[in-house]
Amino acid sequence: MVRPKRSFPSSTSQRYGAFCTAAARVAFALVFVGITLVHAQTTNFRRHKVSVAKPLTVYFVDVEGGQSTLFVTPSHQSLLVDAGWPDHDGRDADRIMTVVKRAGLDHIDYFLLTHFHQDHSGGVPNLVKLIHIDDVIDHGTNRETSNAPTQQAFENYEAALAHAGAKHILAQPGESIPLEGLTTTIVSADGKVIDTPLPGAGQPNPACKNCPTRPADQTENARSVGIVMQYGKMRLVDLGDLTWDREMQLMCPVNKLGRMDVYVVSHHGWYPSSSPAFVDGIAPRIAIMDNGETKGGSPGPWDVIEKSPRLKDLWQLHYSAEGGAQHNVADPFIANLKGASGSSDGHYIRLEAYPDGRLVVFNSRTGESKTYPAAP
Numbered sequence: 001m002v003r004p005k006r007s008f009p010s011s012t013s014q015r016y017g018a019f020c021t022a023a024a025r026v027a028f029a030l031v032f033v034g035i036t037l038v039h040a041q042t043t044n045f046r047r048h049k050v051s052v053a054k055p056l057t058v059y060f061v062d063v064e065g066g067q068s069t070l071f072v073t074p075s076h077q078s079l080l081v082d083a084g085w086p087d088h089d090g091r092d093a094d095r096i097m098t099v100v101k102r103a104g105l106d107h108i109d110y111f112l113l114t115h116f117h118q119d120h121s122g123g124v125p126n127l128v129k130l131i132h133i134d135d136v137i138d139h140g141t142n143r144e145t146s147n148a149p150t151q152q153a154f155e156n157y158e159a160a161l162a163h164a165g166a167k168h169i170l171a172q173p174g175e176s177i178p179l180e181g182l183t184t185t186i187v188s189a190d191g192k193v194i195d196t197p198l199p200g201a202g203q204p205n206p207a208c209k210n211c212p213t214r215p216a217d218q219t220e221n222a223r224s225v226g227i228v229m230q231y232g233k234m235r236l237v238d239l240g241d242l243t244w245d246r247e248m249q250l251m252c253p254v255n256k257l258g259r260m261d262v263y264v265v266s267h268h269g270w271y272p273s274s275s276p277a278f279v280d281g282i283a284p285r286i287a288i289m290d291n292g293e294t295k296g297g298s299p300g301p302w303d304v305i306e307k308s309p310r311l312k313d314l315w316q317l318h319y320s321a322e323g324g325a326q327h328n329v330a331d332p333f334i335a336n337l338k339g340a341s342g343s344s345d346g347h348y349i350r351l352e353a354y355p356d357g358r359l360v361v362f363n364s365r366t367g368e369s370k371t372y373p374a375a376p
């Protein structure tokens with residue numbers, strides 16, 4: 001049975017918008033009051049400012065060149081973006097459940113599917129057998145029906161969600177996902193991007209000038225649902241596998257997204273995405289790439305990211321065979337080293353992002369963390 005597709009009714013959409021605005025105001029007020037009180041208390045005893053705000057926690061699950069990224073908000077709500085590949089004896093759903101349990105979750109509030117390719121949607125039938133999902137957000141329907149594996153993955157996804165009884169929300173650029181304490185805006189969906197810049201953005205983007213253009217991508221990649229998440233001053237972007245041409249619609253001639261602290265590297269670091277206009281425009285402080293050993297991590301995007309103006313570090317889920325000796329980061333920044341593909345335990349990367357912009361990245365293979373102070 002195929003579950004009925006329903007769009008966001010306009011009244012629902014407005015209700016969500018109103019809810020988001022009200023919730024965001026209350027949340028920001030609480031965070032502000034909280035930080036002010038803590039600051040007032042701590043400054044009596046210490047000369048430096050101490051922030052005790054809870055982090056937004058993001059787990060980058062190793063799904064071997066697909067995507068699965070779990071966001072856990074300070075108030076313990078959850079957003080899972082994508083679920084990796086099908087098959088492999090349920091490997092990717094099991095790896096997702098490992099971090100779900102670490103995060104102490106007993107359900108997923110929102111599952112967002114960026115697009116219907118099987119390296120993103122394929123793990124869903126296994127996952128819904130293991131945990132309940134309240135709401136599912138996607139761009140509607142598979143637009144690449146001539147691609148047999150994608151069509152099969154789409155049909156399996158539809159059937160699994162119908163069986164699990166998840167509610168469906170159609171993603172539309174400009175709408176918000178109602179997570180408490182932060183603002184999560186959909187900036188791309190089904191080939192469309194936001195018309196108007198995000199608050200504070202909209203400046204001309206000098207990186208457009210020398211950036212080559214590319215023809216419009218016709219695959220599901222260009223349909224990816226992309227989000228920008230803001231928690232206090234901290235800003236993060238995750239555009240799924242959005243392609244070069246759509247990136248330039250977001251970034252040229254004006255930068256509709258603004259600067260980011262964290263770039264969830266698009267398309268596993270593969271060459272059809274991460275245009276200089278986009279990466280230099282968002283100027284991330286850190287970038288985390290969900291590549292596999294034999295998928296993604298192309299030299300072109302790797303160079304663009306490494307040379308972007310504010311970058312402190314790039315992190316990789318895997319060593320990239322395509323990158324070779326010249327285009328891989330140092331081992332401490334790689335979760336799964338050369339040769340780990342297929343036999344690894346699936347080491348993950350965890351990000352803790354604080355509202356003042358402080359970032360802490362943890363590599364589960366090494367057990368080590370690196371802290372990045374808030375941007376000046």
Ligand SMILES: [Zn+2]
Pocket residue numbers: 065066067117119120241267268
């Ligand atoms: Zn992909």
